[in-house]
Amino acid sequence: MGRGPVSGVFLRLFALRRRVYDHRAAASPSLFASLFAAGTLKDDTMLSASLNRIFALVLRYWYLLKDSWPRLLDIVYWPTVELLMWGFLQAYLAEKTSVTALAGGALIGSVLLWDILLRGQIGFSVSFLEEMWSRNLGNLMMTPLRMYELLAALGVMSIIRLLIGLVPVTVMAIVFFGFNLLGMGLALAAFFANLIITSWAVGLFACGIVLRNGLGAESFVWSVSFLLLPLACVYYPVTVLPAWLQPISLALPPTHVFEGMRALILENRFDVSEMLWAGGLNLVYLTAASIAFAAFLRSARRSGALLQLGE
Amino acid sequence: MQQLGVNPIAVTRLGKRYGPVGAVDGISFSVPAASVTGLLGGNGAGKTTTIAMLMGLITPSSGEARILGADMAHQRHQVLHRINFESPYVEMPMRLTVRQNLKVFGRLYGVADLKDRIDELAVELALQDFLDRPSGKLSAGQKTRVALAKSLINRPEVLLLDEPTASLDPDTADWVRTHLERYRRERGATILLASHNMPEVERLCDDVVMMKGGVIVDQGAPSELISRYGRETMEDVFLDVARGRRQGEAA
Numbered sequence: 001m002g003r004g005p006v007s008g009v010f011l012r013l014f015a016l017r018r019r020v021y022d023h024r025a026a027a028s029p030s031l032f033a034s035l036f037a038a039g040t041l042k043d044d045t046m047l048s049a050s051l052n053r054i055f056a057l058v059l060r061y062w063y064l065l066k067d068s069w070p071r072l073l074d075i076v077y078w079p080t081v082e083l084l085m086w087g088f089l090q091a092y093l094a095e096k097t098s099v100t101a102l103a104g105g106a107l108i109g110s111v112l113l114w115d116i117l118l119r120g121q122i123g124f125s126v127s128f129l130e131e132m133w134s135r136n137l138g139n140l141m142m143t144p145l146r147m148y149e150l151l152a153a154l155g156v157m158s159i160i161r162l163l164i165g166l167v168p169v170t171v172m173a174i175v176f177f178g179f180n181l182l183g184m185g186l187a188l189a190a191f192f193a194n195l196i197i198t199s200w201a202v203g204l205f206a207c208g209i210v211l212r213n214g215l216g217a218e219s220f221v222w223s224v225s226f227l228l229l230p231l232a233c234v235y236y237p238v239t240v241l242p243a244w245l246q247p248i249s250l251a252l253p254p255t256h257v258f259e260g261m262r263a264l265i266l267e268n269r270f271d272v273s274e275m276l277w278a279g280g281l282n283l284v285y286l287t288a289a290s291i292a293f294a295a296f297l298r299s300a301r302r303s304g305a306l307l308q309l310g311e
Numbered sequence: 312m313q314q315l316g317v318n319p320i321a322v323t324r325l326g327k328r329y330g331p332v333g334a335v336d337g338i339s340f341s342v343p344a345a346s347v348t349g350l351l352g353g354n355g356a357g358k359t360t361t362i363a364m365l366m367g368l369i370t371p372s373s374g375e376a377r378i379l380g381a382d383m384a385h386q387r388h389q390v391l392h393r394i395n396f397e398s399p400y401v402e403m404p405m406r407l408t409v410r411q412n413l414k415v416f417g418r419l420y421g422v423a424d425l426k427d428r429i430d431e432l433a434v435e436l437a438l439q440d441f442l443d444r445p446s447g448k449l450s451a452g453q454k455t456r457v458a459l460a461k462s463l464i465n466r467p468e469v470l471l472l473d474e475p476t477a478s479l480d481p482d483t484a485d486w487v488r489t490h491l492e493r494y495r496r497e498r499g500a501t502i503l504l505a506s507h508n509m510p511e512v513e514r515l516c517d518d519v520v521m522m523k524g525g526v527i528v529d530q531g532a533p534s535e536l537i538s539r540y541g542r543e544t545m546e547d548v549f550l551d552v553a554r555g556r557r558q559g560e561a562a
Contacts, residue, residue, distance in 0.1 A: 049421055052418055052421060053418065053419050053421075055418065056414075056415050056416075056418030056419045057415070057419070059411075059414070059415055059418070060404065060407065060411075060415040063406075063407050063408075063411045063415075064404070064406055064407065067406065068406065130404075134402060134403075134404045134405060134406075135401060135402045136401070136402065136403065136404050138366075138368065138398070138401035139401050139402075139403065139416070139461070140419070141366070141367070141368055142366055142367075142368075142391065142394075142395065142396050143391060143392075143416065143419040143420055144388060144391045144392045144419065144420060144421065145419050146388065298370070301367075301368065301369060301370040302369075302370045303329065304327075304329065304360070304363065304369050306363075306368045306369070307359070307363050307368060307369065
């Protein structure tokens with residue numbers, strides 16, 4: 001019961017056992033029945049069949065992306081605008097004040113890490129919205145595709161879209177502002193992993209809302225992550241918040257990532273405990289989002305919402 | 312392969328309620344192997360809800376819908392690779408080319424000889440001229456042929472068709488019917504067909520299930536129903552059922 005779809009993917013994809021599908025396998029009666037019930041492809045392994053389906057969907061989203069310059073432009077546009085705006089603001093303030101935080105590049109670091117979180121979530125959710133926009137979800141639901149495979153494909157696409165948007169911006173940060181995100185070294189990998197998992201959890205929850213309520217709830221996908229902007233202390237330390245708000249902030253995984261980033265840039269110290277907190281909280285949030293998505297899917301099946309994917 | 316003695320499609324006391332509103336009320340029917348059964352009824356009769364429950368897209372409130380022995384509410388993944396469907400109300404991704412769409416769906420269905428299968432379908436359904444065009448830029452008839460290709464890509468044993476010839480010109484509609492007849496004959500496929508086109512039903516269906524207000528009001532072979540209602544066509548029978556006239560009662 002405790003497994004979420006994404007953790008289920010990893011359990012399946014990296015399982016050492018490669019057992020042949022059982023046509024008579026009974027479905028689990030649990031909440032995750034639709035996500036984890038056994039498969040059936042004869043003469044094929046669970047792993048290869050599952051990977052093949054995930055690849056098929058990634059291929060579908062890649063076809064869509066590579067042939068659409070407006071989509072590609074959209075991915076690069078906003079991170080570029082944000083970087084330039086905050087970067088020049090930091091340069092201006094650094095000239096006028098003596099605050100070391102501004103000179104240290106913490107602001108640009110915050111912008112880039114925030115973009116990982118925001119673009120990761122939007123990248124995850126938009127691929128799902130593509131299915132709703134094209135009214136293709138019914139087709140997909142009738143294939144042997146498992147829901148966790150769809151979610152795994154959304155995760156892969158969120159990383160692909162993120163890299164398309166982030167690589168040019170990272171180069172621009174070096175060229176224009178002398179800030180090298182890659183200079184964070186291995187710490188960046190920890191920050192990235194934690195932020196991307198948070199983005200999937202938020203994206204998964206947003207997809208569930210749209211699945212249950214139709215495209216009328218689409219704006220939720222675009223706005224949900226911005227709730228984290230003030231609460232997760234992206235641009236300032238937790239201590240700035242009122243005392244009563246700090247526990248709420250500390251209950252969010254990104255808060256620990258941004259605190260960790262500031263410790264690294266301003267104090268040249270990698271705080272492992274912050275990363276452990278972020279990782280643990282992410283596990284809780286991803287599991288909760290998985291449960292919520294499964295519940296939304298069941299509710300959509302009960303209400304007939306899967307057939308009425310419009311507004 | 313199908314289990315001996317078990318109908319590929321079996322619906323038992325199937326019901327669906329949305330709060331106080333009943334969409335389908337305890338219907339039972341089955342479709343024998345290698346046959347075509349028509350699911351008929353006016354708008355709101357419960358056909359689409361019934362097909363959606365058969366596809367596992369809607370959870371029944373009561374009863375069960377089985378395909379190839381699997382309860383589609385709980386065990387659909389045991390048989391999904393052996394069935395397929397076509398509906399004009401579910402579209403193929405429009406920005407992808409026909410070939411890209413068929414590649415994606417072929418992989419999702421785990422079709423082993425995918426390139427050969429796409430080539431085969433392109434010839435059978437005359438898709439060659441627009442195989443590399445975006446699906447959204449095709450005419451209605453071409454889109455229907457592509458949707459048919461998608462529905463046949465995994466060589467399904469059971470095919471669910473929701474108004475497969477809706478909004479097609481008579482020539483294209485006839486072409487689609489001919490292809491469905493051939494596929495059924497050659498593959499021994501079992502087909503459930505929801506349609507408003509009565510000549511199509513007479514031509515394709517071995518049996519007909521007539522629904523009204525969420526219940527089955529009559530069923531039988533088209534010729535049997537025509538004779539029972541004292542009519543000349545299924546169109547007249549349909550009108551009798553839709554307007555609540557009894558068998559043999561004059562219009």
